Amino acid sequence: MTAYHDLIAFQRETEALALVAGRLGWDQETMMPRGAAHQRAEEIGALETALHRRRTDPRVGEWLAALEGEALDDVARAQVRHIRRGHERATRLPDTLSAELARVTSRAQGIWAEARAADDVAHFMPTLREVVRLKREEAAALAQGGDPYDALLDDYEPGATGAGLAAMFDRMRPRLVELRERVMGAQRAPAPLMGRFETEGQMGLAREIASHFGYDWRHGRLDRSVHPFTSGSGTDVRITTRVDESDPLNCLYSTLHEVGHGTYEQGIDPAYLLTPLGNGVSMGVHESQSRIYENQLGRSRAFCGWLFGRMGEVFGLAGAADAEAFYASVNRVHSGYIRTEADEVHYNLHIMLRFDLERELIAGLLEADDLEEAWNTRFEADFGVAVDKPSNGVLQDVHWSVGLFGYFPTYSLGNVYAGCLHTALRAAVPTLEDDLARGHAESATAWLRETVQRHGGLYQPAELIERACGFAPHEGPLLDYLDTKFGALYGV
Amino acid sequence: MTAYHDLIAFQRETEALALVAGRLGWDQETMMPRGAAHQRAEEIGALETALHRRRTDPRVGEWLAALEGEALDDVARAQVRHIRRGHERATRLPDTLSAELARVTSRAQGIWAEARAADDVAHFMPTLREVVRLKREEAAALAQGGDPYDALLDDYEPGATGAGLAAMFDRMRPRLVELRERVMGAQRAPAPLMGRFETEGQMGLAREIASHFGYDWRHGRLDRSVHPFTSGSGTDVRITTRVDESDPLNCLYSTLHEVGHGTYEQGIDPAYLLTPLGNGVSMGVHESQSRIYENQLGRSRAFCGWLFGRMGEVFGLAGAADAEAFYASVNRVHSGYIRTEADEVHYNLHIMLRFDLERELIAGLLEADDLEEAWNTRFEADFGVAVDKPSNGVLQDVHWSVGLFGYFPTYSLGNVYAGCLHTALRAAVPTLEDDLARGHAESATAWLRETVQRHGGLYQPAELIERACGFAPHEGPLLDYLDTKFGALYGV
Structure with a gap:
């Protein structure tokens, strides 16, 4: 067991340095003086180089080899599984490819931002072609003969496959399109909140x-x-939010979303601190926590109902006539181009569109040059509206510019898990309804902590959700919840 | 020149990681959630381990050896001088001694804090003995037959020697003791400011x-x-200050002090960014910038005069009857035990006491057990007051507990340089008096930037000051300034 001991000791330092890199990212978005960007890139570059060197360190391979066939307990086995996965991913990529990907995607983000601002797809196209080419190369190198898209997906959602997600989305899509059409055809049309809600009050209420x-x-802290x-x-574990004085829901529900992510990380068993098990196990499970808190x-x-009353106390107004109108505003279903502004009914339709397109891109069935047309055709079919400009369509998300292929479906998987x-x-916490009516959800957090959060990376994602729920995860509960909630809200 | 190129490329990453370590320190004192201390220690430990490995990397020694006798320009020669100095210091210390020093001093700080809070020297004594023993060992290892105290001093003030400083302090001390007695015997006794000055106004004025x-x-930013x-x-380059609502001078002059340190770092030639020349050259020169701005x-x-008026506008009061009374309050000379609260007349007397004692400790002429008595005897001789309790005496400063022997004299050296x-x-900026009367000092910064700040680590400290002033630095100008200023203020 010396190999295990040495491996974990080595990994602790790697995990600590990875946390430092994450803290630099936080600082950059919240505190960094605006003239420090160039220097910061060098600082992060130096740290990432050090991390890459550790992840590909030959000693890690030797320790892992020495542990093959060793009898390990559940925790040790899970630790080794995570370390092996990271080491294999890091060593399968030629250094030249890693470096080129880093260089191209770091430049691509700026070009994408320019293209989006100018609604100019052509400006982004040469870069996107390059990113897609490199990501195909990366996927092939990682897949080692397996499915390339699955190899990318595995970085965000271990155990998930493109085929499995496609089958699930095929079951979800007709029901969501049908619900969307029903709701959008309803007579009722709740208004957005009206009024001005000053920043200090929003931040105070967000903390509350x-x-x-x-x-x-x-x-933790909130910035x-x-x-x-x-x-x-x-x-x-730090969270951030944003403030729009005409739309307090943006601040409050962004906060609740991040509180979901944050309590997950805070809730992991302290024994796993600074080990691979000490992080949320996947993007999908992470998103399940953020979405259940938010939605x-x-x-x-x-x-x-509670929030309506509390906003009246804090701001002198809640922006709606009564609690029922407030509830309808909070859950207002509205046509829109932008994923991040989508309501619960529309959200997963946005994801499915991206999932199908990026899967075809990586498989070589779709080329970057044909992406915009494919996007626009699909959007009109699912949303009943034509895309009016690229910044509302194919250029809206940063993900592809920074090479995040395989990330989008984890958002929907999170909704399904939620x-x-x-x-x-x-079923487990019958008092929850009363707690929520008093503005509290600690009882939900206690249950989620016990069943999901504390385990960190111990179980595979789907296994974790099954253990928590008592049944294998599937899309049914989410779709039933949406049907019931929005059917009642819109009388359809 | 491949060796030089490789050495500098390697060093850039080291400098970048050192900046990251510094940023973690900033975060710890300003932003970090209070429950994160243990994890943060591990993060810093991992980063320091990586830095130590780089500083002692055998390749650095090889590159340095390859550069022996090479013809280098001034900048390259200075870069190599700094890297060689750092590498030699790091490699001269046995790894076991470095590790033991790190372990003992990190624990010692907490024990010192307990001892100070309880006014219990005995509680700190076993730890202090241990720290002194280890620092003597370190000094001997670094000195390689030279003077041990000088070897410690060299880390903070390259080129300075204990003997040189002792001679300078011996010239300063009688004049300072005499001035102190004259001022304390004067009829005038300015009052401290009176009133409450709310936090937001103090921070706004500090920024201004x-x-x-x-x-x-x-x-930069201010927190x-x-x-x-x-x-x-x-x-x-970030600065911090503190706020006491009954004493706005604390916030404002702490800010000006840090502005001195901050503009120094900000003013270094951008070509030196992420190289050894891209830092302030010594603690003494650093302190010269902070003290000239502050004092x-x-x-x-x-x-x-300007500040008196501006405080009236900001707070509705300035805490003094008129500009002259305000000026006298700002420069009030008062008996006191605590170095960090000392006025300009007393400050350097505090330093000399520490310098003489720590030099004797490292030389083995004084033992930790006799330190308190030596402190108290000396304090009464120089300050005319008996120490009432250890927290006002030998336990007041953190420095020795964390092993900072050789650091104290750089404070006084900074005052002398200032x-x-x-x-x-x-002499160079005749408009400065008018600028200050309008509340501005950009003209001083412009001159300091040109003569001192932009050079970073290019020159040795004393050489830098001589080039800036046109004469070799000595204590005369400081003592003359103090005599004139406080003689006039106190009519003595």
């Missing part, structure tokens, strides 16, 4: 609801950033 | 004067911390 959902301030995000793990709990009728967990949670 | 002294917000400090170099400029009659620079600055 974060506390009510079990976010631990001893191990503002352009795009909300969660950073860190273990005993230092199934935060946008519930019970919690909205649907399953919500069913099990409601 | 930082701007007026040339601090560059594009490459609050328990102890004010400056962190970073190049394009990301010679910030506590001048002209600037105090005195020299101030003389040259006044």
Whole structure:
């Protein structure tokens, strides 16, 4: 067992350095002076080089080889599984390819931002072609004869496959399109909130609801950033939100979303600190936590009732006539081009579109030059509206410019997992409805911590959700929840 | 020249990682959630291990050897001098000694804090004995037959020697003791400021004067911390201050002090970014910048006149009857035990006491067990007051607990350098008095940037000051300035 001991000791330092790299990312988005970007890129580059050297260190390969066939307990086996996966991914990529990917994608993000601002797809096209070419190369190198898209997906969602997700999405899509059409054809049309809600009040209320959902301030903090995000793990997990004085829901529900990510990381068994098990196990499971806090709990009728009253106290107005109108506003279904602004009914349709297109791109069935047309055709079919400009269509998301192929489907998988967990949670915690009506969800966090969060990376994602719910995860609970909730809200 | 190119490329990554380590330190004092300390220690430990490995990397020794006797330009020669110095210091220490020092001093800080809080020297004594023993060992290893104290000093002030400093202090001490007695015997006794000054106004005014002294917000920021400090170099140099609502001078002059450190780092030639020349050259030169901003400029009659008016506008009161009374309060000379609260007349007496004692400790002429008595005897001789309790005496400073022997004298050296620079600055910038009377000191910063700051680590400290002033640095200008200023203020 010396090999295991040495491997874990080595890995602890790697994990610590990875946390430092994450902290630099947080600093960049929240605190960094604006003239420091160039220097910061060098700092991050030096740290990433050091991390890459550690991940591909031949000693890791030797320790892993020495552990082949050793009898290990569950925790040790899971630790080794994570380390082996990371080491294999890192060593399968030629150094030249890693370097070229890093160089191209770091430049691509700026070009994508310019193209989006100018609604100019052609400006981005040469870069996108290059990114797609490199990602195909990377996928082939990682797949070693297996499915290339699956090899990319595996980085975000171990155990998931493109074929499995495609089958699930094929089952989901008709029901979502049908629900969307039903709701959009309804007579009712809830109004957005009206009024001005000053920044200090929004941030104060954001902190209050974060506390009510079990976010631990001893191990976290809340700041503002352009795009909300969660950073860190273990005993230092920071979240951000943004403030729009005409739309307090943006701040509050962004906060609840990040509180979901944050409590997950905070809730992992402290024994796993600074080991591979000390992080959320996958993007899909992470998103299940953020979405259940934001949607199934935060946008519930019970919690909205409390929030309506509390906003009246904080701001002197809640922006809606009564609690029922407030609840309808919070859950307003509206046509829109932008994924990040989508309601619960539309959201997964956005993802499926991206999933199908990126899978074809990586498989070589679609070329970058044909992407815009494919996007626009599919969007009109699923959303009933024609895309008016590229910034509302193919150029809207940063993901592909930075090489994140295989990431999008984990958002929907998170929603599906959230649907399953919500069913099990409601059965397990009968007092939850009353808690939410008092503006509290610590009881939900306690159940999620026990069943999901504390395990960190111990189980594979689907196994983890099955253990938590008592049934294998599937799309049914999410679709039933959406049908019931929005059918009632819109009387359809 | 391949060796030089490779050495500098390697060093750039080391410098970048060192900046990251510094940023973690900043985060710890300003932003870190309070429950993250243990994890942070592991993060810093991993980064320091990586840095130590780079500093002792055998390739650095090989590159340096290959460069022996090569013809290098001034900049390259200075770069190599810094790298060689760092490499030699790192390789001369046995790994076991470095590790033991790190372990003992990190624990010692906590024990010192307990001892100070309880006024219990005995509680700290076993640890202090251990620290002194290890520092003597370190000094001997570094000195390689030379003077052990000089070897420690060299880490903070290259080129300075204990003997040289002792001679200078011996010339300074009688004049300072005499001035102190004269002032303390005067009839005049200015009052401290009276009133409450709310936090937001203090921070706003702190930002305003930082701007007026040339601090560059594009490459910096101001936050609050328990102890004010400056962190970073190049394009990301952050400063902190603290706020006491009954004493606005604490916040404002702490800010000006850190603005001095900060503008120094910000003012270094951008061509030196991420190289050894891209940092302030020594603690003494650093302190010269902080002290000239804080004292010679910030506590001048002209600037105090402006500040009196501005405080009236910001707070509705300035805490003194008129500008003259305000100026006297800002420069109030008062008996006190604590170095960090000392006025300009007392400050260097505090340093000399520490310098003499720590030099004897390292030389083996004084033992840790006899330190308290030596401190108390000396304090009464120089300050005319008996120490009432250890927290006001030998336990007041953190430095020795964390092994910072050789650091104290650089504070006084900074004051001496500030005195020299101030003389040259006044001669070079005749408009400065008018600028200060308008609350501005950008003209001083421009001169300091040109003569001192931009050079970074290019020249040795004393050489740098001599080039800036046109004369070799000595204590005369500082002592003359103090005599004139406080003689006039106290009519003695």
